[in-house]
Amino acid sequence: MRAADAFTIKNKEITSIDLMESASMAFVKAFAEEVPDHETSIAVLCGKGNNGGDGLAVARLLKDKGYTNVFVYLIAFSSKVTEDYTANLKRLEDLWFPLVTVSKAEDLPELKEELIIDAVLGSGLNTELDGEYKLLAQRVNALNRRVIAIDVPTGFPAEGELRKDSVYLKADLVICFERPKINFFFPESAQAMKHFRVVSIGLDEDFIQKTSSSYQLAEALDIRGLVKPRESFTHKGTYGHALIIAGQQKTMGAALLAARACLHAGAGLTTVSVPESGLTAINTALPEVMYLDRADLQPDTLEKFKAIAIGPGLGTGKETADILKTIFQLKVPLVIDADALNVLGNSPDLLEQLPSGSLLTPHMKEFDHLFGAHQSWWDRLETARKKARELQSVIILKNQYTFIIDQTGDVTINPTGNPGMAQGGMGDVLTGLCASFRAQGYSAKEAAVIACYLHGKAGDELAETEISVAASELAGKVSGTLKGLIK
Ligand SMILES: NC(=O)C1=CN([C@@H]2O[C@H](COP(=O)(O)OP(=O)(O)OC[C@H]3O[C@@H](n4cnc5c(N)ncnc54)[C@H](OP(=O)(O)O)[C@@H]3O)[C@@H](O)[C@H]2O)[C@@H](O)CC1
Ligand SMILES: [K+]
Structure with a gap:
């Protein structure tokens, strides 16, 4: 300046x-x-x-x-x-x-x-x-x-x-x-x-x-410039097939929230892989969403997806590590969140195998577990810039102002969002949004910027009339908010 x-x-x-x-x-x-x-x-x-x-x-x-x-x-x-x-x-x-x-x-x-x-x-x-x-x-x-x-x-x-x-x-x-x-x-x-x-x-x-500045503030105009309008003669295949691997018997809600957000953000098809005990919940709550058995998470079944998100409510056990090993062999864009991040934090060897172009969505604790403890946010952001370059991946470092760090180490700051959104499940919704935009063909950085801005903006709109915003409500709101943003 x-x-x-x-x-x-x-x-x-x-x-x-x-x-x-x-x-x-x-x-x-x-x-x-x-x-x-x-x-x-x-x-x-x-x-x-x-x-x-x-x-x-x-x-x-x-x-x-x-x-x-x-x-x-x-x-x-x-x-x-x-x-x-x-x-x-x-x-x-x-x-x-x-x-x-x-x-x-x-x-x-x-x-x-x-x-x-x-x-x-x-x-x-x-x-x-x-x-x-x-x-x-x-x-x-x-x-x-x-x-x-x-x-x-x-x-x-x-x-x-x-x-x-x-x-x-x-x-x-x-x-x-x-x-x-x-x-x-x-x-x-x-x-x-x-x-x-x-x-x-x-x-x-x-x-x-x-x-050239390493820091950019995301603005509504940027989102308008990034989001492609829906053309005539397009069909569900045009907008990609996203897979969400999430949830355990007691954390099924995380999977439902991510899938709900993915659906409402416009993925052509959304499939969720949860334990079989979650099937009824999926069919009842999200009839548009399809189901994939955990046993079917094999390379030949997975190649067809346009994006895979993994982590919410998944647990940090061997099953998560095994699924990560499988999906790291694919050429499908990945979104890595929550327990999947913690598993990577536990095993640096696996982190080294992360495919480039992946999207990581840690909050502060997950970030420090992955890359070491930090005394200040300045240092944390510097590490994020270094790691995003090394991993050739995009990191969404979640905070009141979320930082999106691209593969060159440049930072986009997201200004949307409000304290009314301080509730469980918000991160699961963000993961679903990232998966949706990745499946629709946006780059990791574009998907991250659109998802973060939209997530906060939908929350801001809800907070105009509500003290607190529930994650499932936010997930249902994003399509209308996106329409408003690109008008
Ligand atoms: N540039 C422009 O065209 C425009 C600029 N604008 C305005 O100018 C502001 C920047 O002004 P500025 O550069 O004169 O510096 P400023 O903050 O007033 O302080 C300077 C003095 O502080 C001293 N000092 C430094 N650290 C210190 C410390 N720890 N403890 C004690 N002293 C310390 C330093 O001493 P030195 O170390 O150099 O001996 C120096 O004497 C900017 O914020 C905006 O308000 C607008 O008008 C728009 C147009
Ligand atoms: K001052």
């Missing part, structure tokens, strides 16, 4: 001070939606870099907009200032704006304001906070006021490991410029911020698009 700033200034005939003005205006517009009451008393804490420069411009623009109680505190711990900071300070001084200079954290007065705007440090941060900045952050945190940060919370690195003992100036909301930072998507970011929103500041979009 810093490169995009520089490119825009150079090529769009916009000066850096005007870009700062544009960023500050975008901030103020979003701020006004969040804090509509113009009487709110606001303290703007400004460091001496460009983040502080934004803060000074924001204070002036808030006044212009009719906010009557805006107070500026100049956090003067450093002797260095930027040019645009100085220019914005002059603009404020010309308006006789009252300014309080804070040379040491202990000099910060007992702030009376209801709301604090954090413009102390932004993306220029080069190491974790210590000294006066750390003391300042701790003092402000202790006030327990509502804090809205400009671009990033002070002390929060845009990328790299988020250490548990780091100190940040905690924000309720971050209004950040142009693109979210990768570290916003890790659970550890909760130590520094509750929510974020992104505002456009007019950076050169072509440049951003062309600049």
Whole structure:
């Protein structure tokens, strides 16, 4: 993003001070939606870099907009200032704006304001906070006021490991410029911020698009671009035959959920392989779904499938390992989940035989069981990027924001989904969706991106009217949600 700033200034005939003005205006517009009451008393804490420069411009623009109680505190711990900071300070001084200079954290007065705007440090941060900045952050945190940060919370690195003992100036909301930072998507970011929103500041979009970044945020438009419309004269054979190998006598529900999702996501045919005791349940609950006896899981029977998903409720015993050995010999695209992942975690030799182009769908525990324990999500994601390249497979690392890591190590972040979906069976549904899209001929990465986005989006739609979302309900909803996405 810093490169995009520089490119825009150079090529769009916009000066850096005007870009700062544009960023500050975008901030103020979003701020006004969040804090509509113009009487709110606001303290703007400004460091001496460009983040502080934004803060000074924001204070002036808030006044212009009719906010009557805006107070500026100049956090003067450093002797260095930027040019645009100085220019914005002059603009404020010309308006006789009252300014309080804070040379040491202990000099910060007992702030009376209801709301604090954090413009102390932004993306220029080069190491974790210590000294006066750390003391300042701790003092402000202790006030327990509502804090809205400009671009990033002070002390929060845009990328790299988020250490548990780091100190940040905690924000309720971050209004950040142009693109979210990768570290916003890790659970550890909760130590520094509750929510974020992104505002456009007019950076050169072509440049951003062309600049290769290892991280992409999935958007509805991407899904529209990926999903192929259904053409006339197509038939069930066009949309592939998926097989789901899942369930034991006491975990039949997992198989039913995966099969249900596979069916509703549009596979031409769905077959499920469960113990025979599950046959009645399949016939009753999912009359469209066919059954394959476990004894028939042999290479010549399996070659005909366009995708095979394995794992939900399957158990971690020898049977699962044996089935994995069989399907690893085939040329059929695979989706590996749950107990099948745990079996691979138990046997590295078998993991080495994983066919390229497979799709793995671990949650954090399954991931760490497969590839070793991790202290931070940054490290976990780095391992996922390495392993996806080594295995030439796609990894869906499930989390509040799910990461989809492709064979080149690039990461697509899925933004859909909500806490209402925190219920058992959701992973089984996702596996069914992956199998369905793989069977329909999508690549492992395409299938993963469509499945994750659709899964969360269907959940979001249900959560508009429901506190919690049941997995079976979600599985039944995906077809309608997909239709809405591609309209
Ligand atoms: N580029 C653009 O065109 C636009 C940029 N914009 C805005 O600029 C922000 C980035 O501004 P920035 O690059 O000036 O850095 P900023 O975050 O203000 O801090 C710089 C100072 O912090 C210091 N410092 C670093 N780490 C430290 C630490 N741990 N503890 C203590 N000090 C530390 C560092 O000192 P140094 O290490 O260099 O001696 C330096 O003096 C960005 O977030 C956005 O808000 C928008 O206006 C849009 C246009
Ligand atoms: K900040």
